[in-house]
Amino acid sequence: MVTKDEVVKKLSEVIDPELGINIVDLGLVYKVERKGKKDGRDQFYIEITFTTPACPLLNFMLDNLKAKLDELKDADFDVRVVFEPPWTPDRISKEGKRKLGIEK
Numbered sequence: 001m002v003t004k005d006e007v008v009k010k011l012s013e014v015i016d017p018e019l020g021i022n023i024v025d026l027g028l029v030y031k032v033e034r035k036g037k038k039d040g041r042d043q044f045y046i047e048i049t050f051t052t053p054a055c056p057l058l059n060f061m062l063d064n065l066k067a068k069l070d071e072l073k074d075a076d077f078d079v080r081v082v083f084e085p086p087w088t089p090d091r092i093s094k095e096g097k098r099k100l101g102i103e104k
Helices: 004-011 058-070 094-100
Strands: 029-038 041-048 075-081
Touching: 004 029, 004 041, 004 058, 058 075
Parallel strands: 041 075
Antiparallel strands: 029 041
């Protein structure tokens, strides 16, 4: 069985190449829900966002995200990109702020 924690760990391996911070610490992951099983595979629903709808690296990061999630065998993922609510820097984790030099 694939757990939500395992999914979040894989998502934290996806790095924003401009900032060098993972998408979880940047607060770009809005939702990770386990939806049960289908045909013996764990089903997950994921909502992510980007700092702006015009992010030039959106497709690059989505490809990276898919590659990381594909490492979790026996699970399927419905990944949706959303822009509501809009992302703000307030969503960055303490660790992310520390890495960006915003907080100590």
